[in-house]
Structures are given as C-alpha cells and as structure tokens.
Amino acid sequence: MRTLLTQSILIGLLLLQGCAETAEPFAVAPQTRDLLDNDIDGVINARDKCAATTKGAIIDNDGCPSPNVTVKEDFRVIMFGFDRDTLDALQADKWRGIIRRLAQKQSPSLYLVGDTSVEGSEDYNHALAKRRVDYITQLAVEQGFPADAIKEEVYYKQNHIPQAVSGREHRLVAVATWQESGTAMMWNIYTSERSN
Numbered sequence: 001m002r003t004l005l006t007q008s009i010l011i012g013l014l015l016l017q018g019c020a021e022t023a024e025p026f027a028v029a030p031q032t033r034d035l036l037d038n039d040i041d042g043v044i045n046a047r048d049k050c051a052a053t054t055k056g057a058i059i060d061n062d063g064c065p066s067p068n069v070t071v072k073e074d075f076r077v078i079m080f081g082f083d084r085d086t087l088d089a090l091q092a093d094k095w096r097g098i099i100r101r102l103a104q105k106q107s108p109s110l111y112l113v114g115d116t117s118v119e120g121s122e123d124y125n126h127a128l129a130k131r132r133v134d135y136i137t138q139l140a141v142e143q144g145f146p147a148d149a150i151k152e153e154v155y156y157k158q159n160h161i162p163q164a165v166s167g168r169e170h171r172l173v174a175v176a177t178w179q180e181s182g183t184a185m186m187w188n189i190y191t192s193e194r195s196n
Contacts (some may be wrong), residue, residue, distance in 0.1 A: 039063070058184040063147050068184035075175045078136060082117070086129035087194070103145040105178035110145065112136055113173040114154045129154040132172045 034045035041053040043063030050064035057065035078095060080087065087095065102108050114129030133152045141147050 034038040040126070052095050054183050054185075056185050058186050068182045068188065070180050070182070071177055072180055073177045075173060078132075078133055078172045078174060080171060083120075083128070085128060092139065095139060097142045099145055100143045101162055102176050102178065104138075105144055106181060107179040109149045109151070109177045111151045111175040111177075112141060112153070113175070115173065115191075122185065126154055129172075136172055136174065 014093060036045050037043065037048070038045055039048065039051060039053045039062050040055065041048070041057070041059050043059065043061070045051070047061075048063035050059075050062065053059055053063060059065055070098055076098065078087070079091075086092075099110075102110070112133045114131075114133035116125040116128050116132075118125075120128070133154065137147075137150055142151060
C-alpha cells in the first residue's frame with residue numbers, strides 16, 4: 001500500500017513538472033485613455049464629446065450640455081394721435097428699430113391688437129383700429145419681420161391684453177414672443193435667490 005501511494009505521488013509530480021512553464025515578466029502597457037476631466041463636468045476626456053462644457057451645466061453621458069429653450073414675451077403700447085392711423089416720422093423710426101431687432105431673434109412672433117378711445121361709433125372705431133393694425137403690420141414686414149408670424153386682432157373685451165395695460169386710449173398693443181436658446185443649468189443654492 002505504501003508503495004502504491006509513493007508511486008502515485010511520483011507520477012503526479014512528473015505530470016506537474018512536464019506542464020510547468022516559465023512565466024514571462026509582466027509588461028506595463030502604456031496608458032492609451034485620457035482619464036483626466038479638464039472641464040470638470042464628471043466625464044473623463046476620453047469619453048467627453050464636448051470638451052468645453054460650461055461650469056454647472058446639466059450634461060448627458062457624452063459630457064455635452066443639455067439645451068434649454070425658453071420662450072420670452074414682452075409687450076409694448078404704440079400710441080397714435082387722436083383719430084390717426086399713422087405715426088409721425090420720429091415715432092415710426094423708433095418702432096422700425098424695435099421691430100428690426102425683434103425680427104433678428106429666434107422664432108419671433110407678433111400679436112397686434114388695434115384699439116381706439118371710446119369716442120365714436122363702434123363701427124368707426126373698429127375700422128380705425130384695423131387701419132392701425134395694418135399700418136404696424138406693413139411697417140414690420142418692411143423691416144424683414146416674417147408676415148406669417150404676425151397675428152392681428154381688433155380690440156374687444158374678450159381679447160387677451162396684458163393686465164398691466166388698462167383703459168382704452170389711442171393705441172395699439174403689440175405683444176412679442178421669441179425663443180432664446182441656452183444651456184440648462186444644475187440647481188445650486190444660488191438659483192432660487194437669483195430668480196427672486
């Protein structure tokens with residue numbers, strides 16, 4: 001029995017000796033991936049497709065900022081003289097400049113609500129308000145404002161006119177909207193303070 005055990009051990013050692021190879025020394029592979037994060041957005045340079053991310057921007061997995069499109073709105077009151085449907089040269093030039101700047105914004109639109117004072121018949125006032133709207137529309141189109149982005153109305157009580165404008169006078173209310181693109185920013189402790 002002892003002989004059998006000794007023979008088994010010897011055979012096992014011979015088998016192990018025949019299979020053993022000399023190990024090659026470990027070669028250090030050069031670093032091929034840039035593990036730095038130069039724009040400090042949480043995505044390493046090797047994976048970052050947008051290398052200059054604005055600090056604090058919300059980003060996707062590729063390190064690119066999320067777009068943020070907001071719609072801005074503003075209104076202006078254009079004052080006409082009593083029973084007038086045109087503006088004097090100085091006022092017309094002022095409104096040309098405003099409309100020209102608005103036309104250069106992203107996706108501009110213009111909502112014109114013609115109005116009059118309470119004197120005169122409803123039919124006469126309605127026609128006068130319509131002429132005022134037509135005049136400003138023509139002025140806007142001459143400045144390069146897209147005609148299909150202009151909506152026209154004549155004042156009635158059910159029309160939506162901003163609350164800050166009250167009373168009926170010799171005027172036209174112009175409500176402008178446009179889009180502004182930017183970068184969506186992450187919330188921080190200063191965000192709510194800035195909005196207040």
